[in-house]
Amino acid sequence: MNKGRLFLMKALMLAIAVTALVGFKYASEDKKNRNVDNIPDLPDVNITSVTKEDAMAPHYKVAGIIGEKVKFELLLPDDWNGKFVFGGGGGYVGSVVNVALGYKALEKGYATVGTDTGHEGANAIDGRWAQGDLEAIVNFGHMAVHRTTVVSKAIIEAFYAQKIDYSYFVGCSRGGGQAMMEAQRYPDDFDGIAAGAPAYDWTMGLGMGMVHNMINMYPDPNNLDEPLVSVDDLKLIEDAYLEMCDELDGIKDGILNDPRLCDFDVASLLCDGEKKEDCLSQEQINALKAIYEGPKDKDGSMFYGFPFGGETHKDGWFKWITGGLNNVDAQATFHQGIENDSSDEFPLPPNFQHAFGTHFMKFFVYQDSTWTYEDFNYDTFRDDALLVGKTLNATSPDLSKFRANGGKLLMYSGWSDTAITSLGTIGYYEDVINFDETAADDVKLFMMPGVLHCAGGDGPWYVNWIDEIDNWVANDKDPDQITVYFIDEQMKPAGSRLLCPYPEAAQYDGEGDTRDVKSFGCN
Incomplete structure (x- = not known):
């Protein structure tokens, strides 16, 4: 052993x-x-x-x-x-x-x-x-x-x-994972839980998934200066799929209402000959397909890939998946205001997925600070990570005890999340419903078009999730529709749209103001 x-x-x-x-x-x-x-x-x-x-x-x-x-x-x-x-x-x-x-x-x-x-x-x-x-x-x-x-x-x-009237938990990212763990392992702790972009699967979703992305962006773990795919390459990809799919929802705004509906193949950008500015090399195509499709081993899919979205946003792919030591601003900040201070003891990584993924492998799974992904064997990882997953993963679809206590779980994720794939969040929700279809009465998922990790992006992202979970639990107001707000540079509301419980999605009426929630309905 x-x-x-x-x-x-x-x-x-x-x-x-x-x-x-x-x-x-x-x-x-x-x-x-x-x-x-x-x-x-x-x-x-x-x-x-x-x-x-x-x-x-x-x-x-x-x-x-x-x-x-x-x-x-x-x-x-x-x-x-x-x-x-x-x-x-x-x-x-x-x-x-x-x-x-x-x-x-x-x-x-x-x-x-x-x-x-x-x-x-x-x-x-x-x-x-x-x-x-x-x-x-x-x-x-x-x-x-x-x-x-x-x-x-x-x-x-x-x-x-x-006595306390009602107890709630609200969190995003790791906080979303904490929320999921509470609902599954300690179902008596909270009456209502709001879990955003949840880091619920540490072994496959974060450890394996993130290291898989780094293997493709930085094939040589000793050379982290430049990613295989540049900012210009990512713009080429985003421009191409938006030209094909931007108006599928009736609005030309650079936001995909559901990226899964966009039938764009990145291989269509393959260069006919040597690499040029308006095309991608075969090596780049292979790496991008691997990231969009997710990691696989001899037994098949290990976790979900990433949908289209966030390729050119400064807090999207550049921050989480590509970056590069030649390009990363030392003053970059982590999400939710947590500073990412670098030091000799903790050098600045090329991007955040590299830091999360490699640290998880080194210090959680293998307990070896010298570990690198050079010659990493995907086929042994399920066994290697099995034990740590028992402590860290919140993947059980059985929420019966939490629901039996009257508990309500409100989940949300940005479609353009480049830290924790939104497809994984959807996958967990579908597992819950497949386990017990009546769970749909007490568990709701809201997908947020154009939104990055927890907040930000080109889409509207601000919702007061404490208000929403309180209305559901204390006021028995089922969140069948939620108003979400665009936020300007002064952190002020700058328009609104509609969020609908998955699998429903907001539908534009074709006539009204595209930044007015009244112009949308759920279907």
Whole structure:
């Protein structure tokens, strides 16, 4: 048995052994204000500070550590609305992150919490902390969010001396994966969950999928200066498929309503002879087809490929799939405001998929910091990643326990997501419905045309997902239609369109303003 598999077998044993709460110490010196004395002593929790804050809305900030490593920050508003929302993290996390604050959770009166998931990292694309740390892998996989939820609920109810009316989780990317894990593994934790662009399949979707893309963009792992496909090549591809398919939805706007309906073959751009500016080489065609189709081994498809979309956007393919050390701006930022600081210890990668994929292989699967994808064997990977997948993957289609508790799951994904393929998100949703067709009553998926990873892109992307899940759970308002907003450079609404529950899609009426939701219907 190789070193990585032995290590991960031990991790599974640890996952079984770790309990939700064990032992506690209270260390805060600030117990002078109203309700602060009500914060309880909980097992295995060290409250490191309780402070009065005014930012966003008047509140108390309770900071603490669960066990020895899981840091959290719980915000308790003066004007509490009786509800709790957990804000998910991003990437490999590594610091306390709470995306619920971006939806004005605190201003709306929610008690809200975020966690670092039990480790510190140089940035959100840093996975080095996982090597040799069994507890950190289990915490990151699922335990930290669950334990933070249990602790937060206990503090909230003691602080306000009343029960929580409704509990929600909202997250995107890694936060979306955390959301999926909660629904599957801890179905009692939340009444409603909003999961965007979920990183739910770490072994096949992120590890295998991303390394597969890097093998095709950077065949030599020791030469990361320039990708096989340039920015100009990507523009050639995007221009070609838009010319063929842009107006399939009745609007010429550079946005594909459903890229699967575009019957464009990238091989049509093959050069007749030597490589020129207006065509692609056979090597480039092969690499692009591999990325659009997804990784395969001797048994067939390993995961979904990427649909057309995001090829020329600065936060699309360039940021996630192509890039190149000669082209990457050292001041580039990771999604959701997490800085990607480079250093001698953590050199800037050519793109984000390279960082995520190679770090996953090195520090999670193989436990070997010298691993590279040179001569990588696809055919052994299913076995190599089996054990770590038991801890990290949230791929079960069985949501019966979550639904039996009245739980509602609201999923969303940008069609042009170049980080986590939207086809994988659709695939998971279809697995849920195929497992139990009645799940469609409690699980909804909304596909967002022209939208990149979690936010941004050429399409309208802003939805307050806390409002949407709250309306569904607390107000019993079925989200059969959702208004989504274009956002301008000043982060102000600049028009709207309609989102429809998959497999329905928004249909333009052919006459109205294309940036007015009233011009669209679902079909």
